[in-house]
Amino acid sequence: MNKKPIIEIKDLVTYYGSRKVLDGINLQIMPGETMTILGRSGCGKSTLLRHIIGLSKPSSGKIFLKGQDITILTENQMLSIRRKIGMLFQGGALFNSMPVGDNVALPLREHTELEDSTIQIMTRMKLDQVGLAGFEDFMPAQLSGGMKKRAALARAIAMDPDMLFCDEPSAGLDPIVAVGIDHLILKLKKAFQMTIVIVTHELASVFLIADRVALLDEGRIIALGTVEELKNSTNKKVQQFFNRIPDPEKIDKDSYLNSLVGENNKL
Amino acid sequence: MIKLFKQSLGVLGRQFFMYMTHVSRMVQLTRDALYWTVVAPLRGKGGLRWKSTIHQMVLIGVNSIPIVATICFFVGLIMAMQAAYQLERFGASIYVADLVGVSMTRELGPLLTAIIVAGRSGSAIAAEIGTMKVNEEIDALRTMGFNPVWFLVVPRFLALLLVLPCLTLMADLVGILGGFFLAVFNLNISFIRYFNQTADALVMKDLITGLVKTVFFATIIAQVGAYQGFIVKGGAEGVGKSTTTSVVTSIFLIIVADLITTMIFYSTL
Ligand SMILES: Nc1ncnc2c1ncn2[C@@H]1O[C@H](COP(=O)(O)OP(=O)(O)OP(=O)(O)O)[C@@H](O)[C@H]1O
Ligand SMILES: [Mg+2]
Numbered sequence: 001m002n003k004k005p006i007i008e009i010k011d012l013v014t015y016y017g018s019r020k021v022l023d024g025i026n027l028q029i030m031p032g033e034t035m036t037i038l039g040r041s042g043c044g045k046s047t048l049l050r051h052i053i054g055l056s057k058p059s060s061g062k063i064f065l066k067g068q069d070i071t072i073l074t075e076n077q078m079l080s081i082r083r084k085i086g087m088l089f090q091g092g093a094l095f096n097s098m099p100v101g102d103n104v105a106l107p108l109r110e111h112t113e114l115e116d117s118t119i120q121i122m123t124r125m126k127l128d129q130v131g132l133a134g135f136e137d138f139m140p141a142q143l144s145g146g147m148k149k150r151a152a153l154a155r156a157i158a159m160d161p162d163m164l165f166c167d168e169p170s171a172g173l174d175p176i177v178a179v180g181i182d183h184l185i186l187k188l189k190k191a192f193q194m195t196i197v198i199v200t201h202e203l204a205s206v207f208l209i210a211d212r213v214a215l216l217d218e219g220r221i222i223a224l225g226t227v228e229e230l231k232n233s234t235n236k237k238v239q240q241f242f243n244r245i246p247d248p249e250k251i252d253k254d255s256y257l258n259s260l261v262g263e264n265n266k267l
Numbered sequence: 268m269i270k271l272f273k274q275s276l277g278v279l280g281r282q283f284f285m286y287m288t289h290v291s292r293m294v295q296l297t298r299d300a301l302y303w304t305v306v307a308p309l310r311g312k313g314g315l316r317w318k319s320t321i322h323q324m325v326l327i328g329v330n331s332i333p334i335v336a337t338i339c340f341f342v343g344l345i346m347a348m349q350a351a352y353q354l355e356r357f358g359a360s361i362y363v364a365d366l367v368g369v370s371m372t373r374e375l376g377p378l379l380t381a382i383i384v385a386g387r388s389g390s391a392i393a394a395e396i397g398t399m400k401v402n403e404e405i406d407a408l409r410t411m412g413f414n415p416v417w418f419l420v421v422p423r424f425l426a427l428l429l430v431l432p433c434l435t436l437m438a439d440l441v442g443i444l445g446g447f448f449l450a451v452f453n454l455n456i457s458f459i460r461y462f463n464q465t466a467d468a469l470v471m472k473d474l475i476t477g478l479v480k481t482v483f484f485a486t487i488i489a490q491v492g493a494y495q496g497f498i499v500k501g502g503a504e505g506v507g508k509s510t511t512t513s514v515v516t517s518i519f520l521i522i523v524a525d526l527i528t529t530m531i532f533y534s535t536l
Contacts, residue, residue: 089403093402093404111412
């Protein structure tokens with residue numbers, strides 16, 4: 001078993017303008033591991049994924065993919081590394097000007113020397129895996145939100161990547177399709193030893209697929225470990241997440257009022 | 268008072284600084300596009316996307332033919348009327364042919380075509396790329412290992428470079444036809460005479476200087492459109508803003524480029 005991490009993040013700090021979004025992230029992900037990232041909306045999960053695949057440069061810190069520090073690479077050097085990376089964007093990000101089939105086939109057409117007929121078969125296979133067989137000729141605008149997500153997943157795995165990143169793959173899907181996606185991810189993991197990083201809010205799918213879980217809060221990882229470890233954690237925020245406990249209500253009227261008025265004054 | 272002065276100076280300085288960053292980034296983009304259009308294919312690093320280029324040529328070129336033709340015909344006609352108004356007094360109305368022919372090929376053909384294409388296709392380029400930016404499609408391209416400049420800008424740039432000269436030639440021809448229309452039906456100049464007069468008046472140089480300009484115009488339209496697309500921020504509103512800016516900026520730059528090239532031709536050729 002290879003003990004070197006395939007993804008290693010060291011002291012990652014990022015600002016949007018003057019606002020700190022990621023605040024000293026340290027994370028190691030082993031080859032073949034399925035890491036899920038949990039965290040409240042707006043805590044920086046998508047931003048973290050963007051940095052790992054080099055779409056944005058961090059303010060400070062290092063990111064190693066297969067031992068290569070990507071924060072010092074140029075965009076063109078990054079492009080060839082990304083060919084072995086699949087990414088499912090939160091919004092799908094399908095190419096709206098192309099039919100679904102072309103969306104999936106595009107990387108195969110441009111990056112491989114495969115015959116057109118082979119590419120067609122592979123495209124159908126990938127679409128079939130996400131339950132979209134027969135939708136090749138649909139335009140993205142003709143798909144429902146969940147179907148777009150699945151088509152985007154098919155595109156992400158088209159090149160059989162080593163590393164797959166999914167930003168909320170099952171958000172907006174019905175439970176049956178969602179569990180289908182989970183099983184697809186398990187299958188990819190088994191068949192290709194893919195390293196998979198998933199951002200999700202679905203606890204059910206965390207329990208099913210996660211090897212380890214990282215809990216993000218206000219730009220920091222506040223808990224990291226297997227599902228069992230996190231379930232037994234005594235950290236309040238972790239407990240809140242796993243037991244679905246809402247934020248305590250604001251009891252103090254004055255401070256509540258202050259927070260409203262204060263906010264307005266700042267803006 | 269002094270404080271106000273200082274403040275406005277600060278605002279001006281910031282504006283100027285912002286403006287210069289835009290300029291330098293646009294130059295950077297143009298260099299990138301030139302690299303991927305000319306250097307990279309020659310060195311065998313990444314070919315050209317011909318299918319997409321041809322698609323763009325149809326969108327940009329073929330679909331602009333009716334509007335370019337109509338406008339240039341009208342302008343030729345208008346110019347002929349204005350010229351005839353002056354020249355008739357000297358009994359020199361035959362020189363309408365010279366005037367329309369030369370100004371159409373040297374100046375108005377290329378300029379009008381470029382402005383129409385900037386309005387039609389420059390804005391479309393900005394809107395398309397801007398929408399893709401908003402929709403994270405550009406990020407998706409990068410994630411799949413494609414250079415967005417190579418994938419999106421080069422086909423449009425190449426299409427414009429190929430199509431704009433053709434459109435301009437057609438515009439020249441149709442403009443001359445407009446003048447001819449007036450001459451034959453209003454000034455009683457025969458077809459043959461008008462034709463000979465135009466042919467005598469025009470030299471190869473006129474045509475070529477006009478076509479050289481189109482290279483610069485095509486570059487401006489493609490790069491300004493693409494740049495405005497890439498810098499879109501926010502949602503649909505950002506796309507709208509960028510689209511408008513792209514048209515205004517490219518028309519402005521087209522006129523400036525026209526001035527400079529005309530000055531060079533005027534003083535050297
Ligand atoms: N382009 C941007 N410009 C400025 N701020 C941004 C930008 N993108 C994200 N942010 C800010 O960064 C923070 C983290 O955003 P991010 O999209 O990573 O959140 P997230 O954890 O993925 O949330 P969600 O679960 O809702 O998708 C947010 O507070 C957001 O306001
Ligand atoms: Mg997100």
